[in-house]
Amino acid sequence: MKYLGIDYGTKKSGVAISDADGRVAFPHSVVPASDALATIAALVEKEGVGQIVVGESRDLAGAPNVVQAQIAEFGRELGELTGVSVTYEQEFFTSALAARQFAPAEKSRKANPAHTNLDASAAALLLQSFLDRINRNGN
Numbered sequence: 001m002k003y004l005g006i007d008y009g010t011k012k013s014g015v016a017i018s019d020a021d022g023r024v025a026f027p028h029s030v031v032p033a034s035d036a037l038a039t040i041a042a043l044v045e046k047e048g049v050g051q052i053v054v055g056e057s058r059d060l061a062g063a064p065n066v067v068q069a070q071i072a073e074f075g076r077e078l079g080e081l082t083g084v085s086v087t088y089e090q091e092f093f094t095s096a097l098a099a100r101q102f103a104p105a106e107k108s109r110k111a112n113p114a115h116t117n118l119d120a121s122a123a124a125l126l127l128q129s130f131l132d133r134i135n136r137n138g139n
Helices: 033-047 068-082 094-102 118-136
Strands: 002-007 012-018 025-032 049-057 085-091
Touching: 002 025, 002 033, 002 118, 012 033, 012 118, 025 033, 025 118, 033 049, 033 068, 049 068, 049 118, 068 085, 085 118
Parallel strands: 002 049, 049 085
Antiparallel strands: 002 012, 012 025
């Protein structure tokens, strides 16, 4: 089954997609918040995605961040629009980890904030974490 991962943002969201076997995640695109629902729903249909994974936004103590309510609403709307199950995956620092791929010496998103694939790479890290967990557990 194909999976689609989303690193939700209030201005733009990163999108990643898995291979057909649900083993490996690949960065796909970055979509502006203004048309994220329609764009991602079309991608879900085009790619035959069977499950959507959205990153949860929590603080270091594990409590939901301010943006988590928006993420939950986005996930609910996306699930209704596509008819595809939406799962949430805890994510910490995926954007910072993705930034290290593009600016390893600086170890910061601030070092290259405009890199076009940064948010998609963060989504791929999130999705890969989910895929590793479910494949390890035999699901």
